[in-house]
Amino acid sequence: MAVIAMLLLTGISLKNAILLVDFAIHAERARGMTAREAIREACLLRLRPIVMTTFAAALGALPLILMGGCGEELRQPLGIALIGGLLVSQAQTMFTTPALYVVVGRLIGRRR
Template identity: 40%
Template sequence: RYPFVIMLALPFAAIGVILILFLSGTIFTVVVYIGLIMLAGIVVNNGIVMISYINILRERGLALSEAVRMGARRRLRPILMTTFTTVFALLPMALGLGAGAEMWAPMARTVIGGLLSSFIFTLILVPTLYTILAGKKARGK
């Protein structure tokens, strides 16, 4: 159930990818697909960070709603730090600064666009879906 919740954040990352590639006039190339693979790993990692902490809180005896609320609040900082350090590190490459950056700029743009859209959905969608699925499991459905 919970891997499904984590994987549902990936389509929302695609929204940011499509938007940034459209706005920057970047076409889909092999380098963009490499960026998509990188992005998928980061987005899944952010979801795992959130879900695993919520599971730890539930094992400690917290109620579902309290564990989700506290887990989302406490994992906000690590997810934001991961997102923004990656975005800021890739910014020079995305802008085409430095030797060979023109080749790798589409990859950087892909990761940046996907991260900026997915972190919002990770912080909102993952806890919401977790609550829905865990609630159904607790009710025995």
């Protein structure tokens, strides 16, 4: 069951990273911003939707942890893996995606 949680976490984390990168690329092209300025603005403007998605998924997984009854031993690890993974992926998305975007932007800038 925890493997199902990992698949869900991968999807949510990638969606969050795509939101940031897409917004930053659009800002770079449309307004002529540097990679650093564009990803900073993307992080500031897209933080709320990303946090809302994370909290909605975490609150959806909360009953899996709190519910008892038949099958509890299968559902509880799924809920724990989801909530823990959501917190880690949230932090990872907000720190590593901008850093990688700036590094890749610098590498592309050097090639040009």
